[in-house]
Amino acid sequence: MKPAKNPVGAVETTIELIEALESLDGATVTELADALGVTKGTAHNHLATLQQHHYVVKQGNTYTLSLKFLVIGEYLRNSSVLYENAKAEVEQLAADTGEYAHLSTEQHGLSQKLHKVRGEYAVGTEYQRAKLQKPDCLHYTATGKAILAYLPRSRVEEIIDYYGLPERTKQTITDRDELYETLAEIRERGYALNDEEEVERMRAVGAPIRNKDGAVLGAVSVSGPVSRMKDEQFTDVMPEKVTDAATVIEMNINMAERRGNLPRYV
Amino acid sequence: MKPAKNPVGAVETTIELIEALESLDGATVTELADALGVTKGTAHNHLATLQQHHYVVKQGNTYTLSLKFLVIGEYLRNSSVLYENAKAEVEQLAADTGEYAHLSTEQHGLSQKLHKVRGEYAVGTEYQRAKLQKPDCLHYTATGKAILAYLPRSRVEEIIDYYGLPERTKQTITDRDELYETLAEIRERGYALNDEEEVERMRAVGAPIRNKDGAVLGAVSVSGPVSRMKDEQFTDVMPEKVTDAATVIEMNINMAERRGNLPRYV
DNA sequence: CAGTCATGTTTAGCCATGGTGAACAAGACT
DNA sequence: AGTCTTGTTCACCATGGCTAAACATGACTG
Numbered sequence: 001m002k003p004a005k006n007p008v009g010a011v012e013t014t015i016e017l018i019e020a021l022e023s024l025d026g027a028t029v030t031e032l033a034d035a036l037g038v039t040k041g042t043a044h045n046h047l048a049t050l051q052q053h054h055y056v057v058k059q060g061n062t063y064t065l066s067l068k069f070l071v072i073g074e075y076l077r078n079s080s081v082l083y084e085n086a087k088a089e090v091e092q093l094a095a096d097t098g099e100y101a102h103l104s105t106e107q108h109g110l111s112q113k114l115h116k117v118r119g120e121y122a123v124g125t126e127y128q129r130a131k132l133q134k135p136d137c138l139h140y141t142a143t144g145k146a147i148l149a150y151l152p153r154s155r156v157e158e159i160i161d162y163y164g165l166p167e168r169t170k171q172t173i174t175d176r177d178e179l180y181e182t183l184a185e186i187r188e189r190g191y192a193l194n195d196e197e198e199v200e201r202m203r204a205v206g207a208p209i210r211n212k213d214g215a216v217l218g219a220v221s222v223s224g225p226v227s228r229m230k231d232e233q234f235t236d237v238m239p240e241k242v243t244d245a246a247t248v249i250e251m252n253i254n255m256a257e258r259r260g261n262l263p264r265y266v
Numbered sequence: 267m268k269p270a271k272n273p274v275g276a277v278e279t280t281i282e283l284i285e286a287l288e289s290l291d292g293a294t295v296t297e298l299a300d301a302l303g304v305t306k307g308t309a310h311n312h313l314a315t316l317q318q319h320h321y322v323v324k325q326g327n328t329y330t331l332s333l334k335f336l337v338i339g340e341y342l343r344n345s346s347v348l349y350e351n352a353k354a355e356v357e358q359l360a361a362d363t364g365e366y367a368h369l370s371t372e373q374h375g376l377s378q379k380l381h382k383v384r385g386e387y388a389v390g391t392e393y394q395r396a397k398l399q400k401p402d403c404l405h406y407t408a409t410g411k412a413i414l415a416y417l418p419r420s421r422v423e424e425i426i427d428y429y430g431l432p433e434r435t436k437q438t439i440t441d442r443d444e445l446y447e448t449l450a451e452i453r454e455r456g457y458a459l460n461d462e463e464e465v466e467r468m469r470a471v472g473a474p475i476r477n478k479d480g481a482v483l484g485a486v487s488v489s490g491p492v493s494r495m496k497d498e499q500f501t502d503v504m505p506e507k508v509t510d511a512a513t514v515i516e517m518n519i520n521m522a523e524r525r526g527n528l529p530r531y532v
Numbered sequence: 533c534a535g536t537c538a539t540g541t542t543t544a545g546c547c548a549t550g551g552t553g554a555a556c557a558a559g560a561c562t
Numbered sequence: 563a564g565t566c567t568t569g570t571t572c573a574c575c576a577t578g579g580c581t582a583a584a585c586a587t588g589a590c591t592g
Contacts, residue, residue, distance in 0.1 A: 007314065008315045009578065011280045025345065067373060070340065076333060079291065114333070295539080
């Protein structure tokens with residue numbers, strides 16, 4: 001969370017280059033040199049290095065990131081204890097409710113989606129380039145709040161100190177004390193609500209997934225338009241389905257842990 | 267393909283570190299320092315740098331790669347013209363045949379899978395950690411040979427010069443001239459066969475996907491056990507289904523290109 | 533409960549090396 | 563042919579990456 005004391009500059013340059021390649025959807029040496037404010041020579045040497053190790057692909061004069069990122073990423077996800085034991089249940093949840101179902105975990109103080117399944121009636125165009133979008137702040141999503149509620153207080157404070165409580169809609173919780181109250185409520189009832197706090201006209205219900213030591217590993221949620229997520233649907237039906245799913249996942253994980261020999265990934 | 271003239275050493279160290287983290291499924295500073303043959307200080311600085319940029323996660327004293335790799339990877343795949351236009355068709359192919367269906371493209375002279383769908387009767391345990399495994403050599407897979415057949419001769423030679431023709435089974439083509447003959451046959455009939463050349467008792471049929479300029483973008487294939495992929499199944503039925511799928515995908519891509527404004531990714 | 537031995541982290545300093553700028557090569561388009 | 567581009571390479575120099583050692587922290591042990 002705190003900045004590196006002796007960061008490796010050349011690595012930071014390469015990282016900037018990778019992120020430029022991502023946001024530009026591929027680029028030429030000159031474009032990248034301009035974007036990073038380095039000479040063409042430098043950009044070229046970094047690209048050649050990355051290419052040699054298969055992180056970057058060159059076709060003609062344009063460089064793009066290679067699918068090696070996907071191979072590594074898929075490997076990590078499939079190694080995840082949480083994902084392995086939650087996948088089927090999340091899919092079930094989407095089928096059951098007809099809405100979007102999500103599985104998220106915390107990384108770097110942000111909410112990182114591990115799985116996202118579209119239910120039959122789910123709103124929104126599926127044609128989005130990203131699929132698993134960039135991590136979100138924890139305080140304005142249902143999974144995020146469910147996770148925050150069971151993270152150690154010190155960690156919660158560290159995260160808020162670092163990221164603050166940026167506002168996404170008028171409903172977003174932007175006050176520390178209000179957030180702490182909400183988290184206490186979540187602990188009482190066992191699930192979290194998101195009432196148009198991230199996107200207007202969208203609500204969500206999320207439940208934490210904890211191991212037998214009580215540590216949160218992540219959370220599941222269901223999200224949908226206010227028009228369907230209202231009244232007892234929002235206050236009873238969905239919370240029950242989501243917490244049930246979370247309970248099943250927890251049992252799966254506990255049984256897997258009992259069998260032992262799990263990889264070191266959350 | 268040729269080594270970088272002025273590689274950036276610090277970047278190479280970070281890359282080694284990333285790959286060590288992958289193969290060790292997470293590790294501590296000391297483990298990594300030993301694995302790379304650098305001091306703990308160096309390992310630490312690299313890890314701290316990567317962590318600050320969210321490429322690495324630290325929990326307790328063990329570092330693991332972060333899901334950022336997955337986010338980038340999914341973005342790249344979903345930006346791929348080939349994947350977008352082939353996805354549904356490959357899934358259809360798996361449903362139709364009941365076997366595994368694959369979509370691959372060439373990267374760095376290797377065959378990189380973009381999609382892998384398990385049909386109803388497909389053999390083999392699905393519980394593999396990787397899902398999209400590491401790239402394979404082109405000369406011993408059906409998709410690979412289909413791709414090689416339509417790559418410029420100079421590129422084919424460059425690839426073979428670099429990787430050679432390593433043997434996977436007794437059936438693997440390990441002779442250059444024999445390979446060139448096979449590629450000529452593939453061009454004649456329009457599809458490629460893999461007759462236990464990668465894995466014993468497994469056969470596959472692959473067809474190239476080309477754009478309107480005739481350049482190969484990738485290939486689709488169906489693979490299954492010899493017991494089902496035999497006689498007219500192997501010589502007629504599967505080739506027809508696979509080439510039909512490839513044709514549909516090519517049409518999809520051509521229409522998408524006509525609409526224009528495609529990302530720069532294959 | 534002290535003592536030991538791991539670990540991760542930080543520091544100081546030297547020499548390698550990453551970066552610069554300019555020269556070079558290779559095409560594309562007048 | 564000539565003039566733009568572009569990517570690539572070279573030689574030099576100061577930055578900063580690496581090492582080694584010291585420091586801090588905590589876990590295990592006798």
